[in-house]
Amino acid sequence: MGSGPFALFRWQKLFSDYRVFAEGLGVTLVVAVLALLLALLIGVALGMLSSSGVKPLQAIARVYVEFFQNTPLVIQVFFVYNALPTVGIMLDVFSIGVLVIGLYHGAYVAEVVRAGIQSIPKGQTEASRSQGFTYIQTMRYVILPQTIQIILPPLTNQAVNLIKNTSAMAVVAGGDLMYRADSWASNGFLSYGPAYIVTGVLYFLLCFPLASFARKYEEKLKSRDLVQTTAELAVVEEVVEC
Amino acid sequence: MLSVFSDIFTGPNIRYFLFGILTTLEIAVAVVGISVIFGSVLAILRNYEKLVLGKLAGIYIEIFRNTPLLLWILVCVFTLRGGTPLLRGSLALTLYTSSVIAEIVRGGLNAIPKGQFEAGYSQGFTFVGMLRYIILPQCFQKIVPSLMSQIVTTIKDTSFLGQVAITELFYRSKIALSSLSQSVTVSSAHVFTVFLFVALIYFVINFTLSCIVRAMQKNAPA
Secondary structure: OOOOOOOHHHHHHHHHOHHHHHHHHHHHHHHHHHHHHHHHHHHHHHHHHHOOOOHHHHHHHHHHHHHHHHOOHHHHHHHHHHOHHHHOOOOOHHHHHHHHHHHHHHHHHHHHHHHHHHHOOHHHHHHHHHOOOOHHHHHHHHHHHHHHHHHHHHHHHHHHHHHHHHHHHHHHOOOOHHHHHHHHHHHOOOOHHHHHHHHHHHHHHHHHHHHHHHHHHHHHHHHHOHHHHHHHHHHHHHHOOO | OHHHHHHHOOHHHHHHHHHHHHHHHHHHHHHHHHHHHHHHHHHHHHOOOOOHHHHHHHHHHHHHHOOOHHHHHHHHHHHOOOOOHHHHHHHHHHHHHHHHHHHHHHHHHHOOOHHHHHHHHHOOOOHHHHHHHHHHHHHHHHHHHHHHHHHHHHHHHHHHHHHHOOOOHHHHHHHHHHHHHHHOOOOHHHHHHHHHHHHHHHHHHHHHHHHHHHHHHHHOOO
């Protein structure tokens, strides 16, 4: 037994404090779900702007995507936590997590959606516009439903990255799983070993099923409709590297 | 407003930031360089799923791809012995990035027609010789844009190292702000200027890289 980094008493302590980890996991999960919803909302909106063919709208989407994709999430979180309160905008860490992680991944989802829309032949848009559909209706009823299966794998991978990135909340003491595990380990008996193992396993259990689903679904798509789908997937994959 | 600028952009502060940029870039380049080698080995092994080593490579990749980077930074910095925190933190970033690059390389390998392998073997190439002269050159040509995008991601990821007091750019911006508060009354203008300045540095570096990637993708033969 002794007092090594993985000594039995450290595990006992961890399991008696399981609430710390359960609450952290809860925060991580809720933030991930809400941030994902926000990211999807932003992503679909911006993806449609990018494909609208209207220059100023495309520029707005472009600036947004470039800004969020080319600056670190950690800085964005830190900025909202430290700089915004100086001009009177106070947000609690939970809202900061949802907002910033949602905005950040919204940029990536926007690129996925844009690539998905691109993968649908232009004739479809022209046909539905000629039938009197507005641009929004064309997207809503004709284009977007067709993109779903093609963008589902990259979107799922985005969800995995988003879950992992909730750990950026730890930078501002966000109460998420990573933060709670780390502060539990450093405040108690320095039980880093067990704390990190449990944390790693919990994240893995959240992410691995999603990542596996994305891979299997993509393989299924490729095997079912070889020529067209593979070409569409290639279009989507080219844009989505993050 | 001018006094805010003269408070922040003093000679020593500018040097302080410059060294932060340098540290960030050095870490990112070293990490991606080593990860390309390690990731390629992992990718090649993973294609041989029946071998024990192939299975281990698969397990390694899945574990690192499905857990957060920050976890590995904390693990390496707080539980490993030896080396500096900078070295241990960079090790964590390398272990993590290797798993991502492994999947990029594997994508490149899988895009090479099977006939190339068979042709190589039939010409008497050894396995390593074939990879070295036939397969990998074609593979890397295909994945250069993805690897460049990975540099952008890794530059952004280095900011997680600031969490364990490694003096890269993000950490230095925090320190610069807190040392500023000892000499002047820090206003919101100070805080905004420092963070927007630091964000701008990351942006300029990464945006330049992103533009290069896009230009390469446009020029690449389909």
